[in-house]
Amino acid sequence: MQEKFDIVVVGAGLVGLTAALACAKKGAKVCILDQKKPNIKEDKRASAISASSFVLLKKLGVTDFLVGNIQAIDKILISDSRVGRKNKFNLKFQNLNHANYKGYMIDNSILKNALLKMVKKIDGITIKAPVKILKTSTNSSKIKINLDNNSIIDASLLVAADGKNSNFRKSADISVRFTHYRQSAIVTTIGHEFVHNGSAHQFFFPGGPLALLPLTKNRSSIVWSDSSLASDAAMSLNDSDFIDELSHRINGLLGKIKLLGPRQIFPLNLQMANRYTAKRLVLVGDAAHSIHPIAGQGLNLGLRDAAALADNVALSIRENIDLGSEVIQEYEKWRISDNNKLGITTDILNRLFSNKNSSLRFVRRLGLNGVNHSELLKTFFIEEASGLTGELPTLMIEN
Secondary structure (H helix, E strand, O other): OEEEEEEEEEOOOHHHHHHHHHHHHOOOOEEEEOOOOOOOOOOOOEEEEOHHHHHHHHHOOHHHHOOOOOEEEOEEEEEEOOOOOOOOOOEEEOOOOOOOOOEEEEEHHHHHHHHHHHHHHOOOEEEEOOOOEEEEEEOOOOEEEEEOOOOEEEEEEEEEOOOOOOHHHHHOOOOEEEEEEEEEEEEEEEEEOOOOOOEEEEEEEOOEEEEEEEEOOOEEEEEEEEEHHHHHHHHHOOHHHHHHHHHHHOOOOOOOEEEOOOOEEEEEEEEEEOOOEEOOEEEOHHHOEEOOHHHOOHHHHHHHHHHHHHHHHHHHHHHOOOOOOOHHHHHHHHHHHHHHHHHHHHHHHHHHHOOOOHHHHHHHHHHHHHHHOOHHHHHHHHHHHOOOOOOOOHHHOOO
């Protein structure tokens, strides 16, 4: 059997599903391929959703499936801390309920389930999973994809959303810039005695940042970054000892706490592709960029990739231009500068805060206190975190 599509998206993760929905909304006929059957339960992480990303999800109809399962972030409190010291927050972003700035936290499994529900409602999207790609070939007018079920797919463009170890990026000989932080992040979900009141907390410790991020039902997502050795040691603790150590680090901020799910550990690095395009190929999400979680912006960058790609797809359809032509070069120019800027910023922040240098600690606290007393600077940083700066894709603009 042979089928023809405008776009094939490889990877049914959060960014791949969003890219498919965004491109279909602009009029493209889309096929999603994944080697595994979509599993909404395997990812125990949660993600921050910026204001502009929320607009995107709303325009795609995804938020209809998120009612009651998405937690607004009303405050962000930042502390340059030492373990065991009394909690002192050097920088506070409060009253973030302005519609333009409002960010949210959501379980990845819930978001993925909502995306899948929306995908199944759209006539212009076909999803094939599990399926294995045997080979691909390109010519002047299309990319041909042979699958292990003896079917063949022809498309104008392949969108690689196949993660940080992207096979399509490697096969296209697209090089990456790579920095290993020698850090790992432990991710889990906790329940707690005290209500979080929509507050997100970030503690900067010498080994790395520890974030408490509010979820629904009085839960919080933990992202605890530390040196790889320290993280491995923390993972080796039994649940009771792990909770004791975590509670000690946050100084009882949320009262008694308990684990609500398994702990997962992820190595941390900076990985930026030097190109986002090749012949009839574009990279989105982690296939193009992977940054430190210190700013909580990893998923938001991928969602902006998806929305920007959709704008270029819309132009191609409107002007009757081949999707595999210079249109995708415009996508690359647009996204690579934006993503590189945030990659560099998170790299600098991690190096600045994840160390024991007393002189740098003085500079950090001076800077945090300075920002805390300047409404102008606070507004600047909130607009950056909300994804409201730079050129926004049309699907991310509220209207």
